[in-house]
Amino acid sequence: MLQPETHKPPRKNFAFLQILVLGLFCVLLLRLWYFQIFKGEDYAVKAQENRLRHQTIYAPRGLIRDRDSRILAENKPAYALGLIREDCPDIDRTLRQISTWTDIPIKQLQKRFSKDKGLVKPFKPQLIVSNLTYGELAKIESHLMEWPGLQIVTRPLRSYPHGEIVSHVIGYVAQVNEKELRQHPDLQLRDNIGKQGIELTKEETLRGEKGSKQIEVDAQGRVLKEHIVKQSVPGKNIRLSIDLDLQEHAWEHLGNNTGAVVVLEPQTGHVLSLVSKPGYNNNHFVQGIAPQTWQELVSDPQHPLQNRAIQSTYPPASVFKLVVTSAVLQNDTVSPEKKFYCPGFYKLGRRTFRCWKEYGHGWLELKEGIKQSCDVYFYKLGEELGVDPLSQYAQRYGFGSRTDIDLPNEKSGLIPDREWKLRRFGRRWQGGETLNMSIGQGYTLVTPLQVARYVAALINGGRLLKPQLLRNVPPETQKTLPLQEEELQRIQEAMIATVDEPHGTAWRLRMKGADIGAKTGTAQVVKLFEKYKDKETHEIPYKLRDHAWMASFGRHEGQEYVVVTLVEHGGHGSTAAGPVVKAIYDYLFDEAR
């Protein structure tokens, strides 16, 4: 068996360790006695006095400006009343006092308090009243010392000086909901977060970072000393490509119509104007929208919250004839040189498809077909091309897919084909549906912005550009239309002829010294009943009236623009949308002179 080793450390060393432990622990005990017994009362008082507090330093949200630095979204100070539960000796009494200050019913305050209680971090002020008037502020400020646990919280609040005019681009900020609170741990209850428009899509850029400071207060709550723990970082400013003057101009000229206007720079894809009417006052959302206001917005038959330029889809009507033309020029099976005769109708089987011109256009070739927007001519082109090739070309030109503009909830529209029909309805594609599709009716649905992107590609050499809302962003080519320069040229010439030559449907846009090309469109909402057949637009019930389209481009002294307008239930493209587009060109080119 093993023998114990002999050269053990001497016993005194072991005793030394025991004394070391006992001695040093006695020192600790003495120190504890000093703090807890000898000075205990003092410290208890200090703890009661609660001398140190934490405060949030809010970071101002980044400003949003237009292309010439005019302010579209800014911040204004707002005063809120916060309650720190842990510092408040009698919450119910305090709530009652708040009720007498602000005239908010006590029941409502109690409900608000208990509803949000669980979402506030301990020792952070829970905002009971989020917007105090100056009168209330003065009243409360002078009594604040008597109410421990109450705090005036100053926050920068969003303000939109131009309200509804740019509402669909800017969107709005509103209070975070529970889900967002969980996703963004740096946010607190009643903080605002981007919910719509560019405020939503650029949230990360705009928000900034909150800071915090510690403040030392005396027993009466007076601030003795401040210490910034973390400086706040303001959100970054952004500059949009939108031209506020142009936006206002377009807004005005849409008048009382419901509709959308899109103005693009065809070479860069920059969006100069994106109007959707009616708009809404986005300032209403910032401090929590009143339930009544919200109800009015949601139940309004005009749907003011809808951004018609990107979130509404419409049949493209005759504007789609440009797409058919592009397809024909690109496709070898159909000759663009072929002439067709329009007698005013086209018979397919037992069905008769009418041209908009009752007695027909006579013999037509491509340019005249576009210029006079002859339906029969395009029935024939479409029939020769076939639905699936047409559908493929349309998709290549960006229809049926989102433009990826920096705005939320964009619709992709719809370009049907045989397979889609079968899948969607379980029925086969009918020959007549191809004819309908060739004149932009039927299942086909597009957004005004998609049309604008496509027209821009027709005149910038075939580049399908992402519509850019930010000023300092280089052009981003999404696709290139597989069209030759001569072919693009040919479409442009036909569009210019539509404006400049006799019988052109867009003659209203004619302007001296400027090259303006356009295509009108009149989208049927329903098949009109016989009884409205010969009626004027204003005699037809509003909901049954046609949508009016005008897709155009204009060149003048080196400037180039694409302007697309849609007027909902406006009637004829030329009469309803034409004057709006004309006014925009007058403005754009007048300024240049």
Added chain:
Amino acid sequence: MSPFDRRLFSHFNWTLLGLAFLLFAIGVMNLYSASSLRVESGLTTIYYYKKQLFWGLLALGVMFVCVAFDYRHLKALVWPLYGLSIALLSWVLLFGDTISGAKRWIHIGPIGFQPTEVTKLSVILLAAWFLSKVPGQVDWKSLGKLLLLIGLPCGLIIIQPDLGSGLNILLLVGGMLLYRGLQKRVLLTILLTLPLFAPLGWFLLKDYQKSRILTFLNPYRDPLGAGYNTIQSQIAIGSGQLWGKGFLEGTQSQLRFLPEKHTDFVLAVFAEEWGFVGCSLLLALFCFFLYHILRVVDTSKDLFGAFLACGVFFYFFWQILINMSMVLGLMPIVGIPLPFLSYGGSSTIINFALLGLVFNVSMRRFIFKHD
């Protein structure tokens, strides 16, 4: 002799195990209180006490592994383990993940661990083995050798930077040396020259470390900045008075600003709720705990075992002493947790592992007794 000798069981140090469990239980209870505010908030809820319980169970498993074999086999592991810790420490310095300014962590898949913890074990083993070979008092030569061996991993830890752990290792080796006994002239020379190094050390300190020392000397120098933790923890402790405010009643609101209330400053939470009476009992428990480890040092029949237990004793002793002194404002702030009370996964595991080694030494002492 089978490894499952009945005597192993009957010689098991149940008192020491009971004390450790009691301390751990107090720790979990205290963490429950420290995190109860967060639980109430409904947001960012972190159940520290639950996680700590999980770590405790894991640590128990590790402890049983450390008890299962004859500790003398560890002698063969001294050098491989030493080499491994140096390798891991170098690796972490070169490729480790930086968390709040320090490179301490190695991540393998979802598991992260600090090589520092392995180093503590390795250094204790190395020093125990080394000192068991030294016949009589330590002379210059042996001291130089040992310090060189220990200095390398300590240096690597201090430049991470993790001053607390580096200091802990140096001090525990120092304690073992004192127990072994130094030659008189060696001891005297060291005691006399050490103060001369103090000013030199000042220049080696980083700015935040300097400010901690200045703050220690006068916490009210910067009450909202560097002195904040010290002042707030003192208010919390002091306001506990004789009987304390009671379990879960420690709403000393200042504590909310205590960033380390779950870890290094956990004593402040305890002291506020349990008062002077509770703290005295806690100190007594720690005292008994340390005393029972010392008993193992004293009763072990081989030197390696004695020094092993001695190393573990100092490992706990310095941590308890430094942490409490720091929270009680007797020392500048260094990041050293309070054993069994502070929250921490790797520290809980290493604590029970080292305790396992003490049990190992304690229950196998009869091997040497009679035939």
